[in-house]
Amino acid sequence: MQAILGLLFHSLGGVAAGSFYMPYNKVKGWSWETYWMFGGIMSWLIVPPIAAYLTVPGFVEIIASSSNTILGITFLMGLFWGVGGLSYGLGVRYLGMSLGNSVVLGFCAAFGAVVPSVYYNFNPQEGKTSFTEMISSTGGQVVLLGVLVCLLGIALSGKAGMLKEKELSEEEKKKSVSEFNLVKGLIVAILSGILSSFFSFGIEAGKPLADAAVAAGYDHLFANNVTFVVILWGGLATNLVWTTILSIRNKSYKDFTNKSTPIRNNILFSALAGTIWFLQFFFYGMGESKLGNGASSWILHMSTIILTANLWGIYRKEWQGVTQKTKWTITSGIVVIILSVVLVGIGNSI
Numbered sequence: 001m002q003a004i005l006g007l008l009f010h011s012l013g014g015v016a017a018g019s020f021y022m023p024y025n026k027v028k029g030w031s032w033e034t035y036w037m038f039g040g041i042m043s044w045l046i047v048p049p050i051a052a053y054l055t056v057p058g059f060v061e062i063i064a065s066s067s068n069t070i071l072g073i074t075f076l077m078g079l080f081w082g083v084g085g086l087s088y089g090l091g092v093r094y095l096g097m098s099l100g101n102s103v104v105l106g107f108c109a110a111f112g113a114v115v116p117s118v119y120y121n122f123n124p125q126e127g128k129t130s131f132t133e134m135i136s137s138t139g140g141q142v143v144l145l146g147v148l149v150c151l152l153g154i155a156l157s158g159k160a161g162m163l164k165e166k167e168l169s170e171e172e173k174k175k176s177v178s179e180f181n182l183v184k185g186l187i188v189a190i191l192s193g194i195l196s197s198f199f200s201f202g203i204e205a206g207k208p209l210a211d212a213a214v215a216a217g218y219d220h221l222f223a224n225n226v227t228f229v230v231i232l233w234g235g236l237a238t239n240l241v242w243t244t245i246l247s248i249r250n251k252s253y254k255d256f257t258n259k260s261t262p263i264r265n266n267i268l269f270s271a272l273a274g275t276i277w278f279l280q281f282f283f284y285g286m287g288e289s290k291l292g293n294g295a296s297s298w299i300l301h302m303s304t305i306i307l308t309a310n311l312w313g314i315y316r317k318e319w320q321g322v323t324q325k326t327k328w329t330i331t332s333g334i335v336v337i338i339l340s341v342v343l344v345g346i347g348n349s350i
Contacts (some may be wrong), residue, residue, distance in 0.1 A: 023273035029261030031252035035270045036089055037243035042274030044236035048229045051282055055222035062212045062226050070208050071230055077202030078234020084108070084195030086239050087188045094185030095161060102330070103161075103186060106154035106337050107193025109344075110147045112200035119201060142347030150340035156333030158186060163326040164319070199281075202231040224285030232278075 027035045052059040063071070092100035114131070117140075121130040134140025161182050206227035213223040247253045255261065319327055 023269040023276065026269040027266045029258065030255045030266050030270075031246075031250060032089065032093065033243040033246035033250070034252050034255040035266065035273075036086075037240065037247065038267065038270040039274035039277070040236065040239045040243070042271045043277040044232040044239070044274075047275055047278045048225070048232050051278070052225040052229050055225050056213050056218045058216055058218070059213070059226045059229065062209060062216065063230065066209055066212065070206065074202055074206035074209070074227065074230045075234045077198045077205055078231040079238050080195050080198040080234075081202060081231065082235035082238030084192045084198065085235055086242055087192035088196060091185055091189035091192050094181045095189060100185065100189055102157035102333060102337065103154055103189040104193045104196065106150055106157065107190055108196040109337070109341070110150045110154075110197075111194050112197035114144075114147055115197055116201045116204050119204075137350075139347045139350030142350060143344050144347075146340045146343030146347060148340075149343055150337055153333045153336030153338075153340060156329055156336055158333075160326055160330035160333060161186070163329060164322050167322050167326060199231060202234070203227055206230055221286050225282070228281055228285065 024035055024039065049059075056062070088104050091104050094100070095103065117129055117131040117134050121132055124130060129140065134143060164182075203224065209226045209230065210220075210223035213226050214220045255266075256263070319330060
């Protein structure tokens with residue numbers, strides 16, 4: 001039952017994450033930094049404390065009584081992840097939902113499964129598996145094999161993107177992805193995937209906060225909501241600084257008062273996107289409490305996002321007009337990424 005509930009919560013989180021970008025497509029007349037800033041304030045500043053208050057009412061006291069070291073490392077991981085989240089939006093903007101999410105989340109899944117173990121090599125902790133221990137154990141070797149398979153799936157997805165670039169005219173590419181740019185998109189997406197994986201370690205680093213919530217008598221199902229508040233402060237800092245710089249430089253702050261745009265609808269859809277985005281980690285936290293953190297939970301979450309995002313990509317006809325070879329290539333890439341998820345899950349259970 002624990003495993004079934006964990007899978008259910010991870011799936012709900014993945015569906016939310018794979019769907020959050022869709023409301024942004026309804027925003028009209030606003031620059032990217034404007035709607036990203038507004039949605040981000042909802043998902044990183046407003047919604048997380050509300051969720052924490054509703055599920056762990058004493059979360060403020062728990063954070064205040066925690067050590068500065070724990071808070072500092074957790075916040076720092078949020079900063080790194082924030083850069084990844086910032087570039088994620090650009091990756092999808094240049095590559096589209098299907099290809100963008102396959103590359104970003106493939107790298108995110110692979111590095112999220114490995115980064116924590118590398119850290120524990122330098123800072124050993126009881127009950128935590130280091131990279132050296134992974135290499136020397138059967139389960140760890142299977143996990144690493146899964147990571148390599150995941151990278152193969154990413155390569156296939158990238159190949160599909162290059163085929164699409166050659167096959168479609170500029171006009172055809174713009175029909176499905178208005179700002180399609182393969183080279184720029186791949187660079188941004190790879191950076192985003194690697195840095196986004198630091199959310200996984202942020203959860204590990206902030207585990208004492210969740211443990212404190214359980215010790216205080218709160219339901220362990222929602223204990224991770226305390227950790228998310230601190231991680232997302234880091235994400236907020238990174239994204240708010242950059243979008244503010246862009247807003248001032250491009251004078252796009254005028255979007256909020258531009259009556260030629262549907263301001264009310266734009267605010268609504270941006271807020272909806274931000275709220276849906278946070279729900280991925282709300283459900284992820286619940287799933288992690290049932291399955292346990294580490295490679296299995298993280299990569300399962302990423303795989304569900306990849307599947308959902310690709311379904312949206314098909315719905316938006318992002319691969320319409322390409323040859324069967326290209327369609328089979330992107331399909332193969334997705335299948336291989338999912339296979340990597342299975343391998344990591346098996347390895348983590350050994």
